[in-house]
Amino acid sequence: MKVIVVGNGRVGKTSLVRRFATGKYDEGYKQTIGVAFTEKEKYIEECKQAVTFHLWDTAGQEEFAEMTKQYYRGAKGCVLAFSTTDRDSFEAIPTWNEKVKRECDENMCKILIQNKYDLRDKSVVTDEEADKLAADLGLKFYRSSVKNGDMVEDIFDYLAGQYYKQQETVIESVKARKAENKNEEPDFESPFSLAELEKRQEENRKKRKKECCT
């Protein structure tokens, strides 16, 4: 699953990817030049299988904007990040959201994060403002502290889970097309195998039936 991490400079994008991929955190700051790629495999409960994340950490500075947007294409997930202690980074979120919308599939799974929440005593964004922004943009919203490791795993669990749910809905059309022409390879791009998706869909169907009858 290709995931891009976007937002202004110094909000903690590199730290997030590093913490998720290696469990480590560094107090020092080293500006990302263009983009940095990291791979991480994780078992996702919602998907009942391991997902390989291709993480594209993008530079937040304007000078890299033209370059970084080329890496948005094909992304299935996106983390939009701002910092608790940086008002500009909060106000820039609608612009980042628009940029991502222009370059990516409209069904892409997105999440908004307010990072550095360990510094909430020095916050320059109220909780109400952040909640409202997430609601206005229709985005799932987490408050994280990469420093403390808070919500880091949850961010990626959410994205993979959402993507997986989307894929389930595609199954029916794939099956229909396969039924029409048995030799045709389905035009279907997914990190999950069709067999796995079908199995999971059947499980969900049984669960819903059970719930409905009890």
Ligand SMILES: Nc1nc2c(ncn2[C@@H]2O[C@H](COP(=O)(O)OP(=O)(O)OP(=O)(O)O)[C@@H](O)[C@H]2O)c(=O)[nH]1
């Ligand atoms: N207190 C606190 N500091 C953090 C947190 N996450 C990151 N930082 C620090 O914030 C600084 C910037 O973090 P980076 O991860 O380099 O930020 P970035 O968004 O990748 O920055 P660019 O490369 O400029 O786009 C570093 O000094 C980090 O140690 C956090 O959750 N809490």
